[in-house]
Amino acid sequence: MARITVDLDRQIGRVDRRIFGGFIEHLGRCIYGGIFDEGSALADARGFRTDVLNALRPLKMPMLRWPGGNFVSGYHWIDGIGPRDERPRKSELAWLAEESNRFGTDEFIEYCRELGTDPYICINMGTGTIDEAQAWVEYCNGTGNTYWANLRRKNGHDEPYNVRYWGLGNELYGGWQLGASTADDYVNKGREFAKVMKLTDPSIELISCGQNGWSDWDRAVINGLAPLVDYHSIHIYTGSADYYRNVFAPHQAERAIRICSALIEQARYNQRIAHPIGIAYDEWNIWYRTRSADDRKAGIEEQYDLSDALAFASYLNVFIRECKKVPIANLAQMVNAIAPVFTNPSGLFLQTIYHPLQLYVEHAQDVALDPTVVCETISLDSDDEAAQRQHRIADLGPFKVLDVSVTRDEAGRTVTLGIVNRHRDDAVTTSVNVGAAISSAVAYEVNGDDPTVRNTFERPDAVAVKQRSLTPAGSGVEVTLPAHSVTVIRLSLS
Ligand code: AHR
Ligand code: AHR
Numbered sequence: 001m002a003r004i005t006v007d008l009d010r011q012i013g014r015v016d017r018r019i020f021g022g023f024i025e026h027l028g029r030c031i032y033g034g035i036f037d038e039g040s041a042l043a044d045a046r047g048f049r050t051d052v053l054n055a056l057r058p059l060k061m062p063m064l065r066w067p068g069g070n071f072v073s074g075y076h077w078i079d080g081i082g083p084r085d086e087r088p089r090k091s092e093l094a095w096l097a098e099e100s101n102r103f104g105t106d107e108f109i110e111y112c113r114e115l116g117t118d119p120y121i122c123i124n125m126g127t128g129t130i131d132e133a134q135a136w137v138e139y140c141n142g143t144g145n146t147y148w149a150n151l152r153r154k155n156g157h158d159e160p161y162n163v164r165y166w167g168l169g170n171e172l173y174g175g176w177q178l179g180a181s182t183a184d185d186y187v188n189k190g191r192e193f194a195k196v197m198k199l200t201d202p203s204i205e206l207i208s209c210g211q212n213g214w215s216d217w218d219r220a221v222i223n224g225l226a227p228l229v230d231y232h233s234i235h236i237y238t239g240s241a242d243y244y245r246n247v248f249a250p251h252q253a254e255r256a257i258r259i260c261s262a263l264i265e266q267a268r269y270n271q272r273i274a275h276p277i278g279i280a281y282d283e284w285n286i287w288y289r290t291r292s293a294d295d296r297k298a299g300i301e302e303q304y305d306l307s308d309a310l311a312f313a314s315y316l317n318v319f320i321r322e323c324k325k326v327p328i329a330n331l332a333q334m335v336n337a338i339a340p341v342f343t344n345p346s347g348l349f350l351q352t353i354y355h356p357l358q359l360y361v362e363h364a365q366d367v368a369l370d371p372t373v374v375c376e377t378i379s380l381d382s383d384d385e386a387a388q389r390q391h392r393i394a395d396l397g398p399f400k401v402l403d404v405s406v407t408r409d410e411a412g413r414t415v416t417l418g419i420v421n422r423h424r425d426d427a428v429t430t431s432v433n434v435g436a437a438i439s440s441a442v443a444y445e446v447n448g449d450d451p452t453v454r455n456t457f458e459r460p461d462a463v464a465v466k467q468r469s470l471t472p473a474g475s476g477v478e479v480t481l482p483a484h485s486v487t488v489i490r491l492s493l494s
Helices: 050-059 070-074 105-115 130-141 147-154 183-200 216-225 243-248 250-270 293-297 306-321 354-363 385-391
Strands: 002-005 011-014 063-066 090-092 097-099 118-122 165-167 205-208 231-238 278-286 328-331 341-344 347-350 367-369 372-374 402-408 414-421 428-433 438-447 464-470 476-481 485-493
Touching (some): 002 402, 063 105, 063 328, 105 118, 130 147, 231 250, 243 306, 278 306, 306 354, 306 438, 414 428, 438 476
Parallel strands (some): 002 428, 118 165, 231 278
Antiparallel strands (some): 011 367, 428 476
C-alpha cells in the first residue's frame, strides 16, 4: 500500500490563483468560430458564443492572455479598432490565414469583463514598433486629453481599461516568429519598449519573453531585462503517443521552473534588484499531435485523450508545488486550438483536459503543503534516444507512480489533495494521513475505460468526473485510485 503523509505546518507557500490563467490567440477557430461567432444563433449581440462563455465560466480564469502567440508578432493592433466594417482584412503570416480584424482590443476587453478575468496583452515586438506599443498602452490605460485616450473614448469607452499585464513579445528566439532576433538584440530592443511603456503608465507590469526557462536565451534575457520586468515567461509544451512518456513529461516543466528561478535569483543578487521577479509560465499544455504544417493551417485542433488529462493534472500539481516561483500560468489555449472546449457551429463538448482543470480551480486551497509520498516508481528505458528527442523528454525517472499536490485553507479546516495515478494497468491503494481528525472526505475522480479514450460530440462524457464519499478514520482515510486516473480529494477537518 502507498502512503501520503501530510504535515499541516509544512508549508511551501501561497498558491496564486493566477496559475489558472488562460490564453486566446487569433489562430484557427480559437477566436473566430470559437469564442466569437458573429451571426451564429448561439452568439449574443456582441458576437460572443454564449455556450462557450458558459463552459469557460466554471474555470474562473483570473487572467487571459491575448492576442498571441505567434500571431502577435505580425499584428498591428490599430487595425482592430473602430467601426468593424471599416477594419482592414489582412494576410496573417504566422498561421497562413486571413485576419478580418473584427475582434480587436475593445472586443477583447469586453470579453474579459464578461468573464470576470484580467486582460494580459502581449505586444508585437516582431514587426511592431515602439510607437505602436506606446500607443497601445495609452489607448488602453490613458486618462489624459491625448489622441489615443480620446480615440478609446470615441470608440465608446470613457473609462480606461487599466490593463495591468503586458508581455514584451512572443517567442522571438524562434525562426518561426516574424521578426525573430538574437537574445542580445531582443534585450536592447526590450529595454526601449519597456521604457516607453512604463513612461506611459508606470503602474503596468511587464513580462520578458522567455524560452524553456534554462536556455542561453533565458539567461541573457533575464540578465538584461531583470531590472525592468516583473515576470519572465516560460513556454514548454509536452506530449507523446507513448503513454508513460506522455504522463511523466510534465516533470520537465518542474525542472525548467527550478532552473529558471535560479537564473532569476542570480540576476537579482548580482544586480542588487529589490523587486520580486516571478515566472509567468504563459503557455503550457500537452501538444504533440497537430504540429505539421497542414495541422497548423487547420488550426491545431488537438483531440485530447485520458492520458493527456493525467499529464495535464500533473502540470497543475507542478504549479502548486512550485508556487513560490510561479505566480502566473496561462493554459494555451481556451477553445478549439489545443483547448479544453471544442465547438462546432451548433454546440460544443468538453475535452478530457477540461475536467482536471475545473476540479483544481474549484478545490485547490490557498496554502501549498509539502507531503511525504511513499509509492512504487517507474523508470523509462534509456536506449531510445531518437524517441526521447522527439518527445522532448530529458528525464528518465525514476518517477513516482503517484503525482501529488496538497493544499489547505488558511485556517486549516479544509485540505485538498490532487493525485494522479499514472500506473497504466494497476490501481493503487493509498493511505492519506493529515495528523488531525477528518470529519468528511469526498473524492472527485476523472477516469475512463482506457488511457486513449477521448470525448467527442457523439460521446461527450466518455471521460467525466465521478464523485464519491470516502470513510475517514481518525486522521486518516484510505482510498483506492484506479489505474490511469486523476483524483481530487477534499477533506474537512473537525
Ligand atoms: O499556442 C500555440 C503556439 O505555440 C503559440 O502561438 C506560440 O507562442 C507557441 O509556439
Ligand atoms: O514547433 C515550433 C515551436 O517549437 C513552437 O512554436 C514552440 O512552442 C516550440 O518550442
